[in-house]
Structure formats: C-alpha cells, structure tokens
Amino acid sequence: MIHRFKASAFWRIAALALSLALVFSLAACSSTEETTDPEATVTEPVVEATKLVLASTTSTQDSGLFDVLIPAFEEAYPEYAVDVVAVGTGEALALGESKDADVLLVHAKASEEEFVANGFGTERHDVMYNDFIIVGPESDPAGIAGMTDAAAALTKISEAEATFVSRGDDSGTHTKELSIWAAADIEPAGDWYLSAGQGMGDVLKLADEKLGYTMSDRATYLNLMDTMDLVILAEGDAIMFNQYGVIPVVDATNMEGAQAFADWIVSAEGQAVIETYGVEKFGQPLFIPNAS
Amino acid sequence: MPAATPLYFTGSHMEVIWSAVVEAVQLITSGAPYLFEIIFLSLRVSTVAVGIAMIIGIPVGYLIGVGRFFGRRLTLVIVNTGMGLPPVVAGLIVFMFLSRSGPLGDLRLLFSTPAMVIAQVFISTPLVAGVTAAAIASVPLELRLQARSLGASWWQEALLTVTEARRGVMAAVVAGFGGIISEVGAVMIVGGNIEGSTRVMTTAIVLEARKGNFGTALALGFILIGIAFVINGLLTTLQQSGARYER
Numbered sequence: 001m002i003h004r005f006k007a008s009a010f011w012r013i014a015a016l017a018l019s020l021a022l023v024f025s026l027a028a029c030s031s032t033e034e035t036t037d038p039e040a041t042v043t044e045p046v047v048e049a050t051k052l053v054l055a056s057t058t059s060t061q062d063s064g065l066f067d068v069l070i071p072a073f074e075e076a077y078p079e080y081a082v083d084v085v086a087v088g089t090g091e092a093l094a095l096g097e098s099k100d101a102d103v104l105l106v107h108a109k110a111s112e113e114e115f116v117a118n119g120f121g122t123e124r125h126d127v128m129y130n131d132f133i134i135v136g137p138e139s140d141p142a143g144i145a146g147m148t149d150a151a152a153a154l155t156k157i158s159e160a161e162a163t164f165v166s167r168g169d170d171s172g173t174h175t176k177e178l179s180i181w182a183a184a185d186i187e188p189a190g191d192w193y194l195s196a197g198q199g200m201g202d203v204l205k206l207a208d209e210k211l212g213y214t215m216s217d218r219a220t221y222l223n224l225m226d227t228m229d230l231v232i233l234a235e236g237d238a239i240m241f242n243q244y245g246v247i248p249v250v251d252a253t254n255m256e257g258a259q260a261f262a263d264w265i266v267s268a269e270g271q272a273v274i275e276t277y278g279v280e281k282f283g284q285p286l287f288i289p290n291a292s
Numbered sequence: 293m294p295a296a297t298p299l300y301f302t303g304s305h306m307e308v309i310w311s312a313v314v315e316a317v318q319l320i321t322s323g324a325p326y327l328f329e330i331i332f333l334s335l336r337v338s339t340v341a342v343g344i345a346m347i348i349g350i351p352v353g354y355l356i357g358v359g360r361f362f363g364r365r366l367t368l369v370i371v372n373t374g375m376g377l378p379p380v381v382a383g384l385i386v387f388m389f390l391s392r393s394g395p396l397g398d399l400r401l402l403f404s405t406p407a408m409v410i411a412q413v414f415i416s417t418p419l420v421a422g423v424t425a426a427a428i429a430s431v432p433l434e435l436r437l438q439a440r441s442l443g444a445s446w447w448q449e450a451l452l453t454v455t456e457a458r459r460g461v462m463a464a465v466v467a468g469f470g471g472i473i474s475e476v477g478a479v480m481i482v483g484g485n486i487e488g489s490t491r492v493m494t495t496a497i498v499l500e501a502r503k504g505n506f507g508t509a510l511a512l513g514f515i516l517i518g519i520a521f522v523i524n525g526l527l528t529t530l531q532q533s534g535a536r537y538e539r
Contacts, residue, residue, distance in 0.1 A: 088503060088504075090502070090505075091504040093504060094506065168499075169502055170503040195487035196485055197485045197496075197498075198480070198485055202484070206403060206486075208392070209392050209402050209403060210403065
C-alpha cells in the first residue's frame with residue numbers, strides 16, 4: 001500500500017519531468033532551426049537580422065560600454081543582431097578557436113597575436129585602451145596611497161601581507177597583474193593572497209568585503225564605485241596600460257558580420273561612440289579610442 | 293593544428309569527450325592535491341548543510357505530513373515554493389544579509405565556508421521537508437491510531453511514523469544533498485570561489501571553462517557525476533536491504 005503510493009508518485013513525477021524535458025528540447029530545436037535558416041541563405045537579401053556572436057571580456061561587459069556600443073552598431077548594420085558572450089580572455093580565445101564566436105574583442109595582446117599567427121583569426125586591430133588601477137580600503141594598511149610605481153605598490157602590499165584579491169582566472173587582467181608581480185620579482189602566495197577565479201565586478205566586491213586590495217580596470221571600478229568603499233590608491237604607471245584588440249574569426253559562422261563589426265569599431269563612427277562613453281556620467285571617457 | 297595551443301576543440305567532438313575522460317582519469321590517479329582539496333570541501337560543506345537541513349526539514353516535514361495545525365497550508369506553500377527556489381536567489385539573499393553593509397555584516401561571514409553552508413541549508417531544507425512530508429503522509433493513519441491506543445506518547449508516535457517512512461525520508465535526504473552538491477550559483481556568490489578556501493567542484497568547473505580549459509572542466513564534471521553515482525548507489529543499496537527485511 002505504502003510502496004504502491006510512493007511508486008506511483010515517483011512515476012508521476014518522472015513522467016512530468018520527462019515531458020517537461022521533451023517540451024524544452026523541442027522548443028530548443030525549433031529555435032535553432034529558425035536561427036540557422038537565414039544563415040544558410042546569406043546571399044539572398046536579408047530580411048531578418050542575422051546573429052553575430054561577439055566574445056569579449058567580463059571587464060568590458062561590466063564597464064557598461066556594450067550597452068551603447070552594440071545598439072550603435074546594430075543601428076548602422078540592421079542586418080546583424082549581436083549576442084555578447086562575456087567571458088575571460090582565455091575562454092574568449094577558445095570560443096574563437098572552436099568557431100563558436102564570430103568576432104573577438106579582448107585585451108591580451110601577446111595571446112591575440114599568437115591566435116592570429118596560428119591561423120584562427122584573420123587579422124587583429126588596436127581598438128582602444130584604458131588603464132588599470134590599484135584600489136583598496138581607505139585605511140590603506142600597506143600605505144600605497146599616491147604611488148605611481150605599480151610594482152613598488154605591490155611590493156609594499158606583499159611586505160605588509162595585506163589582503164590582495166587576484167582574478168586568478170587567466171583573464172587579460174589576471175595576466176597583467178601577474179606581469180606586474182613578475183616585474184616586482186615577487187611570487188605572491190600566502191593567506192593574504194586570495195585567488196578568486198571570478199569576473200572583475202565580483203572581485204571588486206570581494207575586495208571591498210574583505211577590506212583588501214585588488215587591481216582593476218578603471219572602467220569597471222568607476223561603474224561600481226558608488227556601491228563600494230574601495231578607493232583608487234595607485235595609478236598612472238605605463239605598465240598599467242590596457243590595450244584592446246578586435247579579431248574576426250577565420251571560417252566563422254557569420255564571417256561577413258564579423259568583418260563588418262571589426263571594420264565599424266575602428267571606423268570614425270565606432271571610435272566616436274567609444275570616445276564619448278562615460279563622459280556624461282563620470283566626467284571622463286572610460287576608454288580611449290586608438291585605432292590607427 | 294599547432295601544438296602551442298593545447299585546446300580541446302581542435303579534434304572531432306568525440307575526441308573532445310574522450311580527451312576529457314582521459315584527463316579525468318589522469319587527474320584522479322595523479323592524486324593532485326588541488327583536486328582532492330576541492331572534492332573534500334564540496335563534500336564537507338554539502339554534508340554539514342544537509343545535516344542541518346535534516347534537523348530542520350524532517351520535523352517540519354513530519355508536522356506537515358501528519359497534522360492539522362494552524363498555518364499548515366501556508367507552511368506547505370512556503371515549502372513548495374522553496375523547493376522551486378532558484379539556488380542563485382537563495383545565494384543572493386544570504387549575500388545581502390552577510391555583506392558588510394547588510395544586517396549581519398559584523399559577523400564577517402561572507403566569502404567563507406559557513407556562508408556557503410548557510411546558503412545550502414536554505415536550498416536543501418525545503419527539499420528535505422517537502423519530500424519528507426509526502427513520505428509521512430503515505431504512512432497509514434491506522435498505524436498511528438494503533439500506536440496511540442497502545443499508549444504511545446506524542447514523541448513515540450512521531451518516532452514510529454518517521455521510522456515507518458524511513459525510505460521516503462532517506463529519499464528526502466538524497467534529494468536535499470543532490471540539490472546542493474551540484475549547485476553553483478549560490479556558492480559562487482557567497483563563497484567567492486577563493487582558491488584553497490571556498491573553491492568547490494562546481495565553481496572550479498565554471499572557472500576552468502572560463503579559462504578555456506574545457507577538458508579540465510569536463511573532467512571535473514565527470515568526477516562530480518561519479519561522486520553522485522557512488523552516493524546514490526550506497527543509499528539505494530541501503531534502501532533495498534531495508535525493503536528485504538520488511539517483507
């Protein structure tokens with residue numbers, strides 16, 4: 001009696017779960033059919049917007065730049081609908097390699113040039129730059145306020161064993177941070193050095209909660225500044241320069257769209273959008289366009 | 293393909309899966325301390341959480357299952373809503389309470405294992421309570437009436453009923469454990485995925501995928517599936533042996 005009740009309840013739930021799964025998979029099938037159809041007939045005059053997958057970094061996404069950049073591009077090219085995948089630079093490059101992304105906007109120049117040299121990208125162009133800053137609690141236990149030498153600032157933090165939160169995710173920002181530790185000839189390790197493995201916004205929140213230091217791109221910090229107690233303590237070193245590049249992927253699903261995006265973002269029109277973003281809200285542009 | 297880029301989509305799709313399987317085996321047999329650290333932490337956090345969820349969830353499930361008490365229907369609605377609560381929402385709520393600017397900020401618990409346990413308790417307690425309630429409700433009323441007529445106290449009656457429904461209660465615990473060991477949203481938010489401190493299997497998988505190490509990510513996924521398989525196998529064996537004695 002008991003067992004039969006439980007068995008029937010189990011089967012009812014199982015049947016429900018199975019039918020739900022079926023409905024979802026059917027829905028997923030039909031939606032992929034819709035999106036692949038127009039791509040197959042790309043030579044025909046396009047009525048519906050074709051999907052264009054842009055793989056970029058969490059820093060760019062968190063900065064809010066895409067909220068103005070993507071609509072501006074879609075206005076100039078109504079035939080494309082941009083899907084932004086915001087991941088670490090490492091994953092963005094991997095998505096390009098597997099051709100799951102059409103175009104990349106990332107910031108790790110050496111890896112980007114290797115990506116193109118290995119035949120995964122058609123070309124790479126400088127787009128814009130911003131800079132990195134070292135932020136921390138106002139109490140500044142390591143005493144780095146006002147420093148411009150980034151390596152010296154990190155040296156003081158490590159000597160004080162003050163909490164430092166690292167991205168730890170092989171992202172462009174993480175790569176940059178490691179290069180500065182290397183410049184300071186320090187191998188950061190210990191209880192004070194937290195490797196978070198998360199995006200820039202999350203790492204800033206973590207540093208804020210832990211009353212620790214971290215290195216951030218200026219754009220993401222300015223965007224989240226009002227929600228945190230972290231202040232800028234060290235800035236202005238040449239090593240903290242953060243160059244973004246755009247790369248259309250070889251043999252991508254939407255190669256025309258990828259090329260159009262790359263051409264547009266380095267054009268006067270695209271560069272103007274970048275130059276004005278943030279001026280109204282922060283009194284300064286978050287990214288400096290520098291396409292040649 | 294150039295050897296300088298060891299990514300896993302350079303071959304066919306089957307090769308991708310196969311290389312992940314190979315990597316999983318290599319990871320386990322190499323005894324990498326990094327790996328065992330995160331497996332151990334995953335198990336520790338989720339075991340403690342499901343233990344607390346049992347302490348709260350089984351009594352609540354019992355009361356809903358047997359009784360008519362004021363607010364029973366509301367409790368049932370809350371439990372059922374909780375069973376469908378997206379874990380990431382539970383994580384967000386715990387995050388806001390434990391944040392330095394939140395009401396419990398002075399405890400400085402955010403981004404620690406206790407914070408992860410708290411979030412997982414919120415996720416698993418409704419699962420334990422809900423499934424327990426269904427199991428308790430399926431125990432015949434006659435059994436409890438008979439126990440009462442033989443002079444059983446309220447506690448004895450409760451213990452007898454839970455014992456009678458033990459297989460369903462065990463299923464409740466398995467559901468609660470399964471719901472949190474495989475969960476990523478909440479532990480990422482409240483734990484912070486800090487290496488050597490709050491990094492568990494699911495957050496490590498997210499991180500490895502984000503780094504583009506799809507092979508390592510998939511390998512960790514296989515290990516997680518393996519752990520779930522072993523635990524469910526053990527509990528199923530327990531249930532089956534119980535069933536044999538009952539006949």
